[in-house]
Amino acid sequence: MSWQPPPRPDWVRAINANEVLPITAVARLPLARDALMAEARARLGLPDGGFADFGHPLFPVDEMLEALDRALAAIESEAELNPMGRFMTRRFLLRLLEVRLQLMAHLRADPGVLDEEITAPIFVAGAPRTGTTLLHALLAVDPARRAPLGWELLRPVPPPDPDPGKRAVDPRIEMTERELTLPQTVVSGLLAIHVFGASRPKECLSAMSFAFRSEELTTRYHVPSFERWLFLEADPRPAYAMHRLVLQILQRRTGRTRWTLKSPVHLHSLPALEATYPDARVVLTHRDPATMLASLTSLVAHIRWAHSDRVDAEALARDHVERYATSLERVRRDDLARSPAALARHHLRYADLIEDPYDRVRALYAACGQEFSPAFEAALRAEIDRRTRQEHGDHAYDLAALGLDRGDLRARFGAYCAHFGVPEER
Secondary structure, three states: OOOOOOOOOHHHHHHHOOOOHHHHHHHOOOOOHHHHHHHHHHHOOOOOOOHHHHOEOOEOHHHHHHHHHHHHHHHHHHOOEOHHHHHHHHHHHHHHHHHHHHHHHHHHHOHHHHHOOOOOOEEEOOOOOOOHHHHHHHHOOOOOOEOOEHHHHHOOOOOOOOOHHHHHOOHHHHHHHHHHHHHHHHOOOHHHHOOOOOOOEOOOHHHHHHHOOOHHHHHHOOOHHHHHHHHHHOOOHHHHHHHHHHHHHHOOOOOOOOEEEEOHHHHHOHHHHHHHOOOOEEEEEEOOHHHHHHHHHHHHHHHHHOOEOOOOHHHHHHHHHHHHHHHHHHHHHHHHHOOHHHHOEEEEEHHHHHHOHHHHHHHHHHHHOOOOOHHHHHHHHHHHHHHHHOOOOOOOOOOHHHOOOHHHHHHHOHHHHHHHOOOOOO
16 A cells, blocks of 8 residues: 555645635746745845845855756746645745845844854754654753754844843744644644644754755655755755854854754765864764654655645655665764764664653763753753653554565665664564
């Protein structure tokens, strides 16, 4: 039996049947680069400044245009978006372009923001579905550190107010909440797989997307030509430079901080991450690849189902197998070679994190040279207790329905599992 998409609410089916005219009219508009850029500028009330407004000497507009052009061409020719998908995609692209304009304008007005130091950030960078979100959330409760929230990464300009009370009522929170939770209302069952929210810690790819070189695009859409370019040809450094700028802007008014960050996308570009943040503490989480790949494919299939009526989950699973076989083998070889970068990385098995999250976090802090303060200890115990009591439903997935075989995957990833002591799950 193949993967079965979840049912959609009646209102989504009505939109996709072209029965909701305002949304249908927007959905019919082509995703044309110049028109999108002009609309983004108009929504911000800016005069037409040409392409230059979207760039800066440190962030060349040509780099952005190359990535944007490739993304738009792939979305229009390959993604097979339905009306709801086109509507959400247009809003998504316009936000990226609007914030890109704001970021470049802020940098021109305040060039000193580049002097903001990003000191010893912690990056949780394991493969998806290996406990990265859980570990990030646990580390994020340390009052001595800061994890960027959803609204901060999606709309970082202007910098957040230093007053916590004012930050808590920032209008960008509600705007971001609507955007992040919309897919959960479009696709039933998505909430059980991954929880999104404006006031939750958010992963790095949202900041990297302002360079249009981000796995956020390949997760939402079937865009094989863009995906090949992104993973095989594109230079990831512009995305990391953008990520760093976003962090610098976020701490500009609130003061220097120690960041706790997370994204599985870093697994594919660890050299670029470590070159951008030389003193970073990188934590790689490890889980049975068969379970990880099945869970990941189910998640991405659900997200794509929010945008398109055609989702080939088996092809998606095959793509994931190849990509993670390459990246995890690279991590294994780095560790075998005992390179300086590899020696600075820390490793944590998913099974160990689930069995005893408190002790594993405490041991990780010791390995990273971080202070495990009484305040963090109390907050960590409370967060673990809260998560134990909180349920969002079960994430059910079937390896066979995704064209995956546990035995074949165990053999394919055998060297990786043996090297890092990753136990098999059933």
